[in-house]
Amino acid sequence: MLGDENPSEAGSQGANAVAQTERRVDAEIFKAVMRRLAGGVVVITANDNGNLYGMTATAFCSVCADPPTILIIVNRSTRTHPHIQTTRKFAVNILSDRQRDIAERFAGKLSDQFAGVDYILPPDGSPAFVGAAASLQCDVTQCIEIGTHTVFIARVADADAAELTPLLYHSAKYHRLSAIN
Ligand SMILES: Cc1cc2nc3c(=O)[nH]c(=O)nc-3n(C[C@H](O)[C@H](O)[C@H](O)COP(=O)(O)O)c2cc1C
DSSP, X not given: OTTOSOHHHHHHHHHHHHHHHHOOOOHHHHHHHHHTOOEEOXXXXXXXXXXXXXXXXXXXXXXEETTXXXXXXXXXXXXXXXXXXXXXXEEEEEOBTTOHHHHHHTTSOOSSTTTTOOEXXXXXXXXXXXXXXXXXXXXXXXXXXXXXXXXXXXEEEEEEEOSOOBOEEETTXXXXXXXXX
């Protein structure tokens, strides 16, 4: 355990470990660092007794393929969060580069977010968008609360992909994929 080492045995490595736990990264620097990372854009949807919710997110990633598991990170202040927590279900829609308007729509505070949006509602599932690059229906297996957010780890119960290129987000702007030849 940190701090248990005999300083003479831990040597300079032990001293570095202690120094690192005391270091604080400035919030603005942290945000500037994270803006350097480009990512895909998803809309997380939830269906709570027929009431539909959705929010744009970039905090989505694969955990492992066996069993098929993903995670999302959701701010507890969002309207969608309590419904994921209650139903323990959600869908992830990986947006295609034709769906920037949907990304913007679900990042806002519209009262009727789903108006004019084409989606399929599977039995006992959450909205899967028509025209998305992929959609996954997920069942929550674990929740971890960290600061303002919850990490939802979930088993993928159903998944579908289309031959469409994904929408990207980098440095507060939407982008398209282009290959380096
Ligand atoms: C590109 C982009 C990515 C975002 N990623 C996340 C995310 O990963 N997690 C999160 O909690 N909010 C994220 N947000 C913010 C939510 O989309 C935003 O707070 C939304 O208004 C929440 O909607 P709700 O309150 O209706 O659920 C992101 C916003 C944008 C524009």
